[in-house]
Amino acid sequence: MILLDPDHIAALTANTAASRAAQEAGKRDPDHVPVVKFFNPVGAATWLVTELLEDGDTLFGLADFGFGCPELGYFSLNEISQIRLPFGLRIERDIGFDGIVPLSKWAETARAAGSIIHAQPLIRSVGREEWPARDGDKPSE
Template sequence: MSQIIPDNLREIMIHNAQEVQNELEKDHQPVVRLHSKYGKVQWLLSELDEKNEIAYGLCDLGQGKPEIGYVSLLQLESIKHARLKVPMVEMDPDFEGLYPMSVYLKAAINHKAITIDAELLKAEIGR
């Protein structure tokens, strides 16, 4: 089991995935923000397949083309700094998803990167 996301947030993500599977909800707020310590790579994740440790959300590899997709938490945890051998991906403990994922997606597409800037996100509501 992946350790990058604490149990309380994992439970929310698992619940969100179950809602999607049961066609109860499709546009959750992101639950966690993961990011690279040494780059522009980041992920806003809202759902988790507990069995396979695959998360769903907004992925930004720092190339100006953020997209919705799936990512393996185990794979993210395995990425280590080449020299220092420390984990490269960490969770932002201060992140709070305030809008549905569709708002973050619109803002990311318009700004060519994931943003958590409140003003930029507010501007996307209703567009």
């Protein structure tokens, strides 16, 4: 499976450009809605991605390796794509994923719930209306 299709790349790089523009203007960094979710089909590792840097490899988002402490940070698309799992499986993209809310809400909920996997039903139950994007932010879907 190709982890990022052209639409994902366009949305992720647009988010990166918006974040850089905000930083350069001295404004608050936009709180982007995750564009894509990667997951381990035989384990707990999950990544929610909001940005793709100019190098085409470095991603920003929320990473959760199943240890109960999801963290915001940077990770490598190349490294994720090179992971080999049992039964010939690899890391996959959740084709039905909808980020629904900004990354900060995902991080807050995942930390409280112990994982992105446990946060997902909580976020779905509350939904977009309860956690709107911050002023001036547009969901990046």
